[in-house]
Amino acid sequence: MARYEFATHRLFVEVPLAREARIPLTPEAFNYLAHVLRMPEGGRLLVFNSRDGEFEGTFQLTGKKAGAVHIGVQTRPQDRPGRITLAFAPLKSARLDYLVQKAVEMGAARLAPVLTRRTQMRGLKPEKLRAWAIEAAEQCGILCLPEIAPEMSLDAFLDLQATDSALIFGDEDAQVSDPVAVLRQVDPAGPLTLLIGPEGGFDEAERARLLARKNVIRLSLGPRILRADTAVVAGLAALQIAIGDWRAD
Numbered sequence: 585m586a587r588y589e590f591a592t593h594r595l596f597v598e599v600p601l602a603r604e605a606r607i608p609l610t611p612e613a614f615n616y617l618a619h620v621l622r623m624p625e626g627g628r629l630l631v632f633n634s635r636d637g638e639f640e641g642t643f644q645l646t647g648k649k650a651g652a653v654h655i656g657v658q659t660r661p662q663d664r665p666g667r668i669t670l671a672f673a674p675l676k677s678a679r680l681d682y683l684v685q686k687a688v689e690m691g692a693a694r695l696a697p698v699l700t701r702r703t704q705m706r707g708l709k710p711e712k713l714r715a716w717a718i719e720a721a722e723q724c725g726i727l728c729l730p731e732i733a734p735e736m737s738l739d740a741f742l743d744l745q746a747t748d749s750a751l752i753f754g755d756e757d758a759q760v761s762d763p764v765a766v767l768r769q770v771d772p773a774g775p776l777t778l779l780i781g782p783e784g785g786f787d788e789a790e791r792a793r794l795l796a797r798k799n800v801i802r803l804s805l806g807p808r809i810l811r812a813d814t815a816v817v818a819g820l821a822a823l824q825i826a827i828g829d830w831r832a833d
Contacts, residue, residue: 588725593621594630594638595653596718596729601636605655606644614651617643630659632721634729637662665728666693667775668823671741673698673782674705675812681716683813688720688730690820691829696733696777698741702784708735738790742797745777751800752823753779754815755791758802766803767826778803778823780815 595617599607609617617623623643631641631653640656670692674680687695695717697708710732717729736744745751750770770776779794786794794800805818824830 589630589659590725592628592630593617593623594632594722594725595641596722597631597633597653599633601631601633601639601655603639603655603657607631607641607653607655608646609651609653611649614649618645618651629653631655632727634721634727635662638727660727663727665730666691666829668692668820668828669694669696669733669775669777670816670820671696671698671777671779672816673700673703673780673812674708674735675783676704679811679813680705680708683816684713684716685720686813686817687820688717688726689724690817691824692730692820693728694731694733696741697735698779699735699737700782700790701787702782704782706735710734739793742793745797746775747798749775749777749799751777751779751794751797752803752819753786753794753800754781754805754819755794755802756785756804756809757791758804760804760807763803763805763822764826766801767823770801770827772827776823776827778816778819780812780819783812 595613597607625643625645627643629641629643630638632638637658638660639658641653644652644654646652668691670687672683674697675683695713699706713732721729803819805815810818
């Protein structure tokens with residue numbers, strides 16, 4: 585993969601990308617480029633859509649309050665999405681923003697809000713989660729946006745999981761051990777789901793259902809109790825190190 589250009593602004597668009605295309609900007613994108621970034625006409629940026637790779641673009645004015653991007657050469661081909669689903673109990677807005685952005689940075693391919701008995705927030709708006717994911721992808725050179733699953737109960741989520749897929753859940757009651765060694769028991773080629781519960785953890789009935797499932801791994805994240813958003817980062821890091829895309833092989 586080509587080196588990411590840290591100094592060049594990136595813009596996510598919804599439309600197909602190809603060399604010599606001219607992409608009209610939405611009012612929000614135009615305001616971001618023209619007024620937030622104060623990009624001059626002819627300014628260079630990088631454009632991606634999570635399907636066609638990343639392209640060089642040139643900012644063009646088409647009116648006093650309108651603009652477009654002329655698409656140039658492809659700078660990076662599209663990469664494949666990862667295989668990690670992050671299932672999480674929704675948090676309050678500021679910490680949920682952090683959770684989503686860090687999950688995208690850490691390579692989660694699917695985000696699944698799961699309602700548990702101790703979940704703090706309900707009624708999430710998928711468009712808000714997507715906006716946070718786009719912001720993280722724009723800032724960090726990521727080409728694949730994660731899928732955003734609809735909010736559902738823990739029971740409904742577990743009913744939808746394939747019995748042969750690995751389910752790893754952060755369990756504060758699990759014996760403290762090397763998390764990387766624990767995770768290396770998992771098939772490195774199969775789908776992976778990391779489930780992080782709410783502040784206060786899973787209740788006993790929820791834990792019992794999780795432990796009764798086949799292919800479940802209880803994951804301790806050390807001797808200290810972590811906040812749920814911190815646990816997401818720690819769990820994804822352990823997963824990527826043990827059987828994910830941080831490995832040299």
